[in-house]
Amino acid sequence: MLKDNHLLKNLNIATKLNILLTVIAVITVFLSGGVLSLILAHNAERVVTDKALVLMETMSAVRNYTSTKVNPELAARLETDNQFLPQTVPAFSAREVFEYFREQGGYKDFFYKEATLNPTNLRDKADKFEAEIVEKFRNNKNLDQTSGFRSFSSGDIFYIARPLEVSKESCLRCHSTPDVAPKSLLTTYGKDNGFNWKLHEIVGAQMILVPATAIFESAKRLQVSVTGILMACLALAIILINFFLRFSVTTPLKKMAQLAQRISTGDLSQEFSHPYNDEMGMLAASLNRMKVSLDIAMEMLSSDTE
């Protein structure tokens, strides 16, 4: 008997084909999974960034509206009223508008903060993470935006930050020194915080925080279902290819091999048959012709010996 330990040589066609198909399927799933996860992650990040950017622009517009339209109207009352009018303050209106947005639209997990190193309202004090971002803006005047992720116990939050600059002379009315600030401001906020700012100094960072976990999770779910569908399609393809192979190649081949075996032992009683005009049909037809020739040759041989 032929001794051959070479694994592939001892495998039948179907097994070899299945190994090949499985390797192709695994490579396809891995490659497409990798590409898909890159695309989906990129897409999710864009969705989050777009949301944050729209909010950021809106808040800047609210700030602008307050300093150009509201503040001039009420500025005179700051001198006379005992009660400070926070409605004149851009930072205040931005924050108020954002609070309405959070409550009415169901955007509870969105946040807006004017993180400042030396704030008037201590609620706006930058924490360590935010202070680093402010320092980055102070050290690089050309940087006009930065973004990234910040981990909280509730999940990852995407932030986008822009520098807050003392852009107008009018800001210095309330943020330069306590002696020029409206008296009512001092009674409300005291004279220790939010002063000594310089024109064009970057005092803080305007930050929008958008919850990212849900968006990234839905991207992951999409990836799992697409990969699942792909795997099911590949498995179905492998099963169909196997059926086809058995029906039109291996079964007819086995039959013909058995018949050829019989003929080799002298039994010429049966015909090769294959009902289709494909390559197997051609093989069956030529084997039949060969059998006829063999038959004639045998007859001639036996009549010669008589």
Ligand code: HEC
């Ligand atoms: C009428 C006085 C006034 C003017 C004018 C004013 N601010 Fe303020 N600003 C305040 C007060 C008061 C607060 C605190 C508001 C609060 O309680 O949220 C504040 C808050 C801020 C904050 C948030 C951090 C903090 O200090 O609490 C920033 C940033 C800021 N102002 C920048 C500016 C800039 C830039 C301008 C000019 C475009 C300006 N402000 C004009 C009074 C003023």
